[in-house]
Amino acid sequence: MLDLLGERKPFYESIAKIASLGEKEVLTLVVSPISYATLNYFLSKFENSKKAREKLRKFNVISEICSLDAQTIEKGLNSSFKDFEDALQYFSAIESGCELIITRNGKDFKKSLLPVMSPDEFLNSLVKK
Known part of the structure; x- marks a missing residue:
């Protein structure tokens, strides 16, 4: 999301294509609440807080926020x-029933039971279908 909302080159193009698929309801973009807090923090460092929140509001329209409850936190603490x-x-x-995780940080999800793909890998997987 930071690559998208921060328009970070050279990563922006791929994630913008994925966001467009979400906007067209070709797929469902699911985001955790922690991402919003983290994004607001980083975006506010590079632009004013008002602009950062506006970007988050616009993204919120094309995505769904998954749950983050005590049980999820407990699992994270014990993982x-x-x-x-x-x-x-x-x-x-996992709790939200997502089919995969899209991240450029795949190395930190090696034990994932869900497929983990970079934005480019995900887009390439769509072309192969």
Whole structure:
């Protein structure tokens, strides 16, 4: 999401295509609540807070927010994930019935039971279908 909302080159193009598929309801974009807090923090460092929140509001229209409850946090705390945020992302995805995780940080999801793909890998998988 940071690559999309921050328009970070060279990663923006691929994630923008995926966001477009979500906007057209070809697929469902599911995002954890922790992502919104993290994104607001980073976007606000590079532009004003008002603009950061407006970008988040627009993205919120084309995505669904998954649950992040006490049980998900407990699973994250007791997991073998080195990065707690990654654990929360993973268990939120599992609890929400997601089919896969799209991230450029795939190395931190090696034990994932869900397929993990980079944006480019995901787009390539669509072409092969």
